[in-house]
Amino acid sequence: MQFRAGSRAPAVGNIEYKRGTDAGVINQGLFYLAWLMDHRAEFEHLVRDRLGVTAASQVLWSGPRLICIAGDFTRYDVHAVREHRRSIDLVRYRLFGDDLLGLETVASVSGGMPVARRAGRQAVAWAAADVEGAAMAELAGAVDEVLLGLGDGVNRVDHKTYRAYQRLRNFACLCPPQRSKLLVYLKVDPKGVDLVPGFTRDVSGLGHHGTGDLEVQLRTVRDVERAQELFRASYAAA
Template structure:
């Protein structure tokens, strides 16, 4: 975002004019903008603003939400650079983990009983949105055991908002390797067909290898691959195929029977309107461009 230049074209004059980036006047401006459109911008359902943490902690959480996989989300905002934003967010995240019943009550009031019963406490998230971050912030994200996203914002002109994912971490390399071993073990236990196990592993590697900042979230009925938002959901192997759901508009794809399908409006596990059916390693190669398009849009 710092290096991004945005220009407005003027066809009548055959020229361009640069739209200069700027920060908000006060922190509450970016908070209000994100809270009003949180699901569109972050893939997070908004729950509460300025949520009080009681007389002991004596704090107020900027925003509380629930992401697409049911993970609790704390969002903290800073107008510019603030070295304490991650520590402040982690302080509130620790409070949240100690007050699960209170959070679930809030979810029940805002989103209903079903959502409250499916809160995923294994992967709570902290999203920090600020004008910029230091290299120490980025390093801390990759070293910490919690799921943390650093997001840089800029306003352009009077009606454009830019969000850039600066860093994303899900607990460091040791946790990632342990999760991977557990996932492979579950797949081996659940599926007798070795070819499907190998295919699931190939899909896993392809999705994790698309770029930096990919987190994997395990749910009972699917495995989500996530940047700020889910970009792919892998369902448990069937007898002869794997189903992957992507955040790609089916209208933008030349659908191939037996390989891709429009599932918008149809019920299925995970998120995404494009279903990709994978039966062989060749199918995984064919799907690579679709995987990349979904990753880029997340």
């Protein structure tokens, strides 16, 4: 049971956890959620015993949610939850050392419909007041449209220093507009690309925002068109 954001009323939900990559985490989670929905009286009785009559009377049954946590998920898992009628979150975890745990939402579906990602408190700054900056912001909008249109299931996540585009993993990272160009980092092996000075650059081993070893520099809409084959290659590899 969870408390819905902005409310003290508990919302019904189930959390299922597996250590590795295991499709069973979804199946078992759905089984337990169905069991919970079929045993409302017993659940409300337990809430009444633990939290009191008032809390039991405020239980929300209208939007049950399943949260599946695992070491990783496949693209087939992501597709499966998008076809399901339940509200489901797939969350991937990573361990850093002995005492640090990182969580990343791989897919979020509400009643069978993908949920739009919300930008964090520190969203990337894309707007610009001057003419050149406005042109770059408009170019960033064109790149955004192309990357989101590469296929179903692309998620966009705003970080403080870059904007990530994901399938199962990041396949493109778009940095905030510079004065005369945009930088996009792709999950493409630079060794398999004919690098063009001023357009593509091998940044493997170099520090930069976002993820990806191939840097693409965009200055015009024509550059965006030139880069589409690279965008598609990175999307296919994600």
